Amino acid sequence: MAAAQPQVPHPSTDRKRVKVYELRNNDWFDRGTGFCTAGWHPVEGSQREPRVIVESEEQPERVLLETRICKEDGFHKQQETLIVWTEPSNGVDMALSFQEAEGCTMIWRFIHSVQQQFNPGAVAGDDTLSDDLAMDMAHNTVTLPEAALGNLNVIEDSMRALSTTAASRDALTKFVLNEGYILKLIPLVEQAEDFESLNDLHRLCNIMKLVILLNDTSIIEHAVSDECVIGVVGALEYDPDFPSHKANHRQWLKDSGRYKEVVRIEDSSILRKVHQTYRLLYLKDVVLARILDDNTFSVLNSLIFFNQVDIVQHIQANQAFLGELFDIFKTQGQDSRRKKEAVLFIQQCCSIAKNLQPPARQTLYNNFLSHGLLQVINFGLRHNDVAVRVGATDILVSMIDHDPQMIRRTIYHQIQEKQPPLTDSLIDLLLIEVDLGVKSQISDALKVLLDQGPPAQPEVYAKANGEHAVRLQPRMPTADPQQEQFLDLFYDQSAVKLFQPLILLKDRATMDFSVQQASMFTYLIEILCFFIRQHHHRSKFFVLNNDIVKRVGQLLVCQEKYLKLVAIRFLRQLIGLQDEFYVKHISEKKVIGPILDVLVQTMPRDNLLSSACLEFFEHIKKENIKELMKYLVESHRDQLQKLVYVEIFRDIILKYDQTRGFSVSLDYFMEAEDDVRRKRPNVNPRTGGPMEYVTMDPAEEEYWNTSDDEEDQQAKAGSRTASANGMSPGTKLVDYGSDEDGDDHVEAGALSAEDEARLGAEKMDEEMPRLDEVAPPERLSEKRRREEDEEDDLGKLIQHKRRNSTSTNANSSNSPVFIRKGKNGSTRRDSGGGGNPKKIAITLGSSIKAGNGQTNNKPEDEA
């Protein structure tokens, strides 16, 4: 619009093109198109009255509408271009439908400001009222009344009105900055406090919120500056949403003791940024937490981010500073409090660094390391204060997260120097640490450090369907020789040390453990699970050599149920690897018996333990691990008989009975051969949880499909369940073409993982769709994105809601959905003024919008 000549009243800016409607018999009747103006019109001498006038477009002399804005709160703005009200004189419902949203906004601002004046609490503002108030706002400059308690209502209303469009927000921002308006407002807080005028304090709070929600970087920087911050948060202490509460932000921020200075930061501008950042964080998390919208949130975040970049940049480049910092640890006599604080300082540095770009982070860590960070970590990990230990592990973990290779290189270096490697210290610590949090972080750190070769990203493999064969190779050709050496050393010396408690179980008669010990086993077995997945032959050898399976089996008789659970899960993972060796090992070590015992003891109770056991046997049955089934039935038939009321065990016995002897052993030999091609299952090395896709080699599947017809048929019903555990369903292969005829095979009892699920679905009912129709191939990546979407949707909802409540009464946006507000929602903002009485939707004809040619007066309203 032509706001370029702001000072000159201009018809095209002042006169808004509009259609006038009147409600007759529940229908909106078009009274014509014209130009709308709003302003103070003289009546009877010096008296002036606020009026809205619409002059006809075709006959400029004819007035289509002249209405007086009166005290009754009858006007409402709907959507972007509608103003509706009930004519007080005759009670007729009227509507103005504007061609442009801006026109509507301008007229509405005038109406709204007038209505605000009629508000009984705001009588005082009469002389500040000027007839150009309505029009002024569209111009590039705005002025607000002088900051004084008496003007607060006008200031608040004008600011609220100005906040609605981008142009006026800019103007308001300029004004606030140029006039130093924040500084002018600040003294009012104390004045109002002196007068104990809660009303004024609430208005000040609203005004301050409006100022901050302008989302202007300079304003926010100004607001958290030394001169302003206390006053700003002071104003924000009196939130009208919580009339009986007062926050104590000033007290919190005035407490200078919150800043701990380990080494003096000489650069005053950096020091200022440190304080500023803390205030910004406080503003974001505490003061504004409830009202922040996405825009302000990101403005605050980016301010914080850039400050932090500067601070970290300054520190890592400041050799003198770093020298002094790390010297704290080198001197013997230093008081321990300072050392502790230094650790915590470094911890905070590292956690801030997590937000930075990787190169910046890298230089920071490099500088830290070259000044002796590892010694600091070593010092910290052995400290008797838990907080320090937590700090030290945090530092370590954040560096490992950043680049494990960096730490590994340091370790290689240590090995070459014949120093004990860091991993050994970690192992020592893990075994004696009492703080569970530190313990779990150390165990995570160990896992990452000992992670083999190219960073384990199972997802990559899982997605690159069909390339699984590659993983079958025992070692990746790209392996780092140093890493090899490191692992060799680890398995030569450290592993035994690490898993010592497990190995020592051998000579233990009773399985009574303290909480500490029990949690120790939990961690150890978890780590071992990870190693078994990652270090194939090395870990296999270790497990065999130390009789680990037997040892873990011992835990099955302990008291602690969760420890039993850990043991079951360990064994479940071994059979889940589909590795011939482990299957054989497990049956030789006779650990399945104890699992069965656990189940027999637990059943028929339905608890976590029985579920885990059942899932274990279900897996054996579903995957048709014949060796184990054979072992089970031959050695534990009696126990199985006790459990035949469970389908799984009925099936296992049946299967065995049908194929006993010849076929089982034959299959067994074929299986052994075939096993080479059998792909390694996707087990997520981090969580130990199963990965999404269990891929089947089609040829192999053919084999599985064509063996043991009858048994599988027997198994049909029950076998669906196991797929339900997230193990094998959703199988989505590149070349699953053969599987489409798999339906035929089903009759023959061919049950691949997918078939089973599908069969399950079909069996259940026709309504159940096929799994392959619903399981999308790329779930993992989508998941994150969609999770964000969910957030977005929420964000939209929030924004929508925000607009509803903070802007005037606008039931804004084009959304026809009328959100019914709760009581709080509608009463919180007094400007809301009740719900809209009616909801109408009127659109101007396209010819009118084009604004030329003949006017088509046919209403296109949908009431």
Add this chain to the structure above:
Amino acid sequence: MSDLDKAIAQLRACRPIPEAQVRELCHKARELLIEEGNVVTVAAPVTICGDIHGQFHDLMELFRVGGDPLTQTICSWNGRLLLPHADIRLGDFVDRGFYSLESFLLLLCLKVRYPDRMTLIRGNHESRQITTVYGFYDECVRKYGSANVWRYCCDVFDYLALGAIVLGASNTLSPPNEHISSEDYADADIEIEVCNADGDIMSRFQRRDNEQRSPNGAGASAGSKTGPPGSGASGSSGGSSGNPTGAVLCVHGGLSPLIDTVDKIRLLDRKQEVPHEGAMCDLLWSDPDEIDGWGLSPRGAGFLFGADIVKVFNHRNDLSLIARAHQLVMEGFKEMFDASIVTVWSAPNYCYRCGNVAAVLELSEGGGGESILARSNGDVGRSDGGMRGVMMESDSGPKNGPARRYRVFQAAPQDSRGMPAKKPVADYFL
């Protein structure tokens, strides 16, 4: 006063308990939860609550509104202990609100204190990955200076049950407050009653008129019933003829294409981080939708499922209703698909700004009082709720759902709480 009661009192004041105590509590909770099946069986009467999302003060309001179970629980540490109701929480206790920690720990305390009266079900936010993104992790670090407490809580998450089955829910209601005598309810054949926070009746819906029955139910067109669940037509689950209402399944999200019977849920090894797919994931992530069959979920996890899926599942499992949470509904509850599934949402003014109201769902105890059912793996005895006689008389029209009372409530009055805000970081070096 035991330590636990002290902890409850402290948490009720919205003050976190010390880290050592949290560890202890989580340990006890784990012992307890390990004994629960993946699907916990609970006998009516019962109150079912949806998402809470760390809105502590609204949780307190829920305690007030939810009536019997929790007010009694509240009183219990004053020496009175009378807990006529069980209480089921449908997950999503944490994230987004500012007091996830206090809310979750309080629920956990109550669980440990009154194990049979409180059933906590896992929601999709009870996971490591989600809590790190949506605030619970930050909150724990902020309040304790380290992530230890978060770790303890996440450990407990892994043990939470995945669902619950409510048995013996009546097809008539008991009075909502003491001003109304139970005689008023004897004859009235009320299926749905909506009460406000003070227990006053806002609206009632008679059973099976030919009108639309659901107060807000989309697609609640009457007349398209597949036979009444539990009428014996469902041969699969042991033909429980004469069961007046059928059981109610409570899960956080919804159904899974991999789960066709409730017993299949029992075969999951639930002690793990919520996977990205598979049955366990679906139970926590899926949503009902106006579609046929299954559909891709826009959330990227779980599925959308239509009315046909719900009906087949309910029929097959002798269920009359699935109660789930997981989706914001502005009215606090929303019945769908001929009242075969309901969404219950218990976080009013979600995120302190969505403007919605919240609700809890109450199911009454079966008449005659003989519907005492063991709180165990409940495949046996589900068929006999002691209501047979009542049913026989009015067998003209099938009564399928249990009578449902929704208590709708709004966000706690703002004056009753402090300003919601996160706890600031105490000290800073940088």
